[in-house]
Amino acid sequence: MSGALxxxxLSKRFGGLTATDDVSFTLGHGAxxxxxxxxxxxxxxFINLLTGVLSANEGTILLEGEDVTRMPQQQRARRGLGRTFQINQLFGAMTPVESVGLAVSERMGGGGQFWRRLGKRTDIVDEIVELLRQFRLIEVMDExxxxxxxGKQRLLEIAVALASQPRVLLLDEPAAGVPEAERGELLDTLAxxxxxxxxxxxxxxxxxxxxxxxxxSVLVNGALFAExxxxVMRNDPRVQDVYLGSDNHV
Structure with a gap:
């Protein structure tokens, strides 16, 4: 079955440790x-293999049907594969409007301060403002x-990832570290x-x-355990035993 990704x-070993064990997985279009x-x-x-941070020992990775297994990270990103990280990669001194503007600039082949010149184009300004609005960052855009x-930083990281206009987006623990009081906004925005x-x-x-x-999909010991x-997953006794019924997911 083909899919977006x-x-x-797919397998990855570190010495005698098998970290990814013969994983065959499909992410459907619009999934x-x-x-x-x-x-x-x-x-x-597994995510680092998909994005090219790590190289696989065996197996194939297809992005929209194209073999990207041996492509470096930057080429995969240019072909529409975006990601966020467990710990955000944002620049603390930059504002949300600067961060999103820089991401748009990079997508368009610019860099450095090139994004500032894009401010003369109303279509680009509209795109930046719409992303900030969508991710509830308008009120803090200049902070x-x-x-x-x-929670706002996590939302900004996703907005920056979407500014590159990916076809596939990998979200690596977007709720990690977000206080309970801010999670509702994160859930609503992701939805x-x-x-x-x-x-x-x-x-x-x-x-x-x-x-x-x-x-x-449930991954256990590097292998695809259930899907x-x-x-179905909530009521699967095997999944409850290895994950949902334990403290491992807390």
Whole structure:
């Protein structure tokens, strides 16, 4: 079965440790797919293989049907693969409008302060403002990122990722570190992400997983353990035993 992103027999070893074990996985077009599993299951390794941070020992990675297995990170990004990180990669001294403007500039082949010249184009200004509005950042658009509440920083990171106009977006624990009082805004914003972007969510927050995903894959010891709809996964006794019924997801 083809999809927006697909792996076939993907494996990664570190010496005698198999971190990713023969994983064949498909992210459907427009999907809202969650990847869950106990700590140490290999989720981050899997994401790093998809994005090119790590090289696979065996297997194939297809992005919109194109083999990107040996492509460097930058080429995968240019072909429409975006991601966020467990710990945000934002520049604390930059404001949200500067961060989003710089991301738009990079997408258009600019760099450095090139984004400032884009301000003369109303279509670019409209795009930046719309992203800031969509991610509830208008009121803080001129504040240094380091001063923003952490939930706003997580929203800004996703906005920056979307500014590159990815076809596939990998969200690596977007709720990590976000205070409970700010999670509602994060959940609502994620639910409103455009459906023309296929999304793989890696997350420990089960409220977020079950409210967001239309399909869930469970990774255990680097191998694909189970997969199905949220309702099926919630009621699968094997999944409850290895993950949902334990403290591993807390």
């Amino acid at each position: 697909q792996t076939i027999g 809202r797919h969650a990847l869950i599993g106990p700590n140490g299951a290999g989720k981050t390794t 240094p990122t380091a001063r923003l509440p952490y 409103a992400l455009p459906r023309d972007v296929s999304i793989l969510l890696i997350e420990h927050d089960m409220d977020l997983v079950f409210s967001f995903a239309d399909r869930i 199905g709809t949220p309702e």
